[in-house]
Amino acid sequence: MRVIYLDNAATSYPKPESVYEAVDRFNRYQGGNPGRGASSKTLAAGSVLMEAREALAKLFNVKESSHIAFTLNVTEALNVGLKGILEPGDHVITTSMEHNAVARPLHVLRKKGVEWTAVPCHPDGSLDPEEVKKAIQPNTRMICVLHASNLTGTIMPIDELGRIAKNNGIIFLVDSAQTAGVLSIDVEAQNIDILCFTGHKALLGPQGTGGIYVRPGLLITPLKEGGTGSKSEFLEQPEMMPDLLESGTPNTPGTAGLLAGVNFVMSQGLERIREHEQKLTEMLISGLKEIPGVELYGPEHAASRTAVVPFNIENVDCGEVSLILDQKYGIVTRSGLHCAPLAHGTVGTLKKGAVRMSLGYFTSVDDVETAIKAVYEIARERY
Amino acid sequence: MEIQEFLRVQGVSAVCGLVAAGQEEGKDRTR
Numbered sequence: 001m002r003v004i005y006l007d008n009a010a011t012s013y014p015k016p017e018s019v020y021e022a023v024d025r026f027n028r029y030q031g032g033n034p035g036r037g038a039s040s041k042t043l044a045a046g047s048v049l050m051e052a053r054e055a056l057a058k059l060f061n062v063k064e065s066s067h068i069a070f071t072l073n074v075t076e077a078l079n080v081g082l083k084g085i086l087e088p089g090d091h092v093i094t095t096s097m098e099h100n101a102v103a104r105p106l107h108v109l110r111k112k113g114v115e116w117t118a119v120p121c122h123p124d125g126s127l128d129p130e131e132v133k134k135a136i137q138p139n140t141r142m143i144c145v146l147h148a149s150n151l152t153g154t155i156m157p158i159d160e161l162g163r164i165a166k167n168n169g170i171i172f173l174v175d176s177a178q179t180a181g182v183l184s185i186d187v188e189a190q191n192i193d194i195l196c197f198t199g200h201k202a203l204l205g206p207q208g209t210g211g212i213y214v215r216p217g218l219l220i221t222p223l224k225e226g227g228t229g230s231k232s233e234f235l236e237q238p239e240m241m242p243d244l245l246e247s248g249t250p251n252t253p254g255t256a257g258l259l260a261g262v263n264f265v266m267s268q269g270l271e272r273i274r275e276h277e278q279k280l281t282e283m284l285i286s287g288l289k290e291i292p293g294v295e296l297y298g299p300e301h302a303a304s305r306t307a308v309v310p311f312n313i314e315n316v317d318c319g320e321v322s323l324i325l326d327q328k329y330g331i332v333t334r335s336g337l338h339c340a341p342l343a344h345g346t347v348g349t350l351k352k353g354a355v356r357m358s359l360g361y362f363t364s365v366d367d368v369e370t371a372i373k374a375v376y377e378i379a380r381e382r383y
Numbered sequence: 384m385e386i387q388e389f390l391r392v393q394g395v396s397a398v399c400g401l402v403a404a405g406q407e408e409g410k411d412r413t414r
Contacts, residue, residue: 119393120394121395342386342389345387345395
């Protein structure tokens with residue numbers, strides 16, 4: 001049975017061939033621990049990190065690539081961005097669509113005296129920036145928003161939110177887990193102070209990769225300290241980026257793969273990738289909404305969302321639908337709450353969850369047609 | 384704090400009850 005992978009919002013699959021080759025090449029032929037000494041292998045490994053930083057800086061219009069630090073994933077990056085900045089007495093504004101990667105760290109920070117306002121979004125996940133403006137208090141230190149929802153794909157108005165943050169002297173943090181590699185991100189034009197990204201979704205790199213950009217001049221406390229291969233004569237953690245946030249041996253093989261992924265994305269172009277995914281998303285929405293008993297969530301049109309389409313079949317458990325899609329049709333989806341209970345609460349699916357189909361650059365028209373037909377058959381049998 | 388209580392306090396209106404049909408927070412392994 002042919003496998004149709006529609007879980008790209010969790011992790012993209014497959015990866016470009018160049019990504020597999022880059023990881024293998026590093027592990028098999030290069031090796032070396034970057035920044036540890038001056039051997040040829042060490043320097044070559046350091047070059048991998050430097051090239052990846054440069055490629056990401058170009059993609060996000062970061063002026064100083066050294067201000068991008070690599071992390072295990074976007075969750076780690078968000079923990080650094082939130083816990084490294086917010087202090088007791090500070091106020092942070094988010095949307096009500098945030099992932100647990102933001103909600104759980106903020107829940108911990110709240111217990112330590114950080115005030116948190118989650119501005120309510122509409123049931124399709126959309127946000128009125130005016131509501132964010134109204135939520136600003138004298139002690140508001142940060143506006144933290146996801147660029148697009150991992151549940152509904154709803155794209156947030158980050159241009160306007162960045163302006164609001166800048167005009168009010170507030171730090172602007174963007175969680176680009178669902179958008180880096182598919183939507184344009186410009187930290188300068190969009191006034192982004194902290195950008196958290198993952199490497200294994202639309203950037204097409206391996207799992208275990210991600211990072212954080214921190215605007216020069218912004219003081220941030222690391223979550224961990226340790227060996228950096230720099231200023232080793234001091235017990236204090238180096239204050240310069242990226243060493244401040246990069247202790248311990250990094251995931252160099254993974255970063256080699258991430259570099260290949262970013263290079264692939266840039267060679268294809270964001271516009272082309274977005275156009276492909278948007279066309280397929282529109283097709284999926286149009287097909288699913290015609291099926292009796294199917295309830296769709298999120299914005300009506302693909303232009304307002306990333307390639308993520310959640311749905312339910314009336315009176316059928318979402319886990320069962322996902323299981324049938326997998327076992328009978330070979331279609332990989334994700335059911336449940338998607339680590340986003342706040343978003344499900346906003347949409348109205350906190351009780352029952354949803355089935356999520358998320359498309360990628362390697363999804364084909366045929367894949368989408370097959371998925372629509374499969375949902376139609378399940379709904380016809382069960383609804 | 385329960386998710387629904389948090390969302391209620393924040394003014395999110397589309398909240399559904401979390402506990403239903405034996406599904407309790409943290410106990411459903413599909414989540």
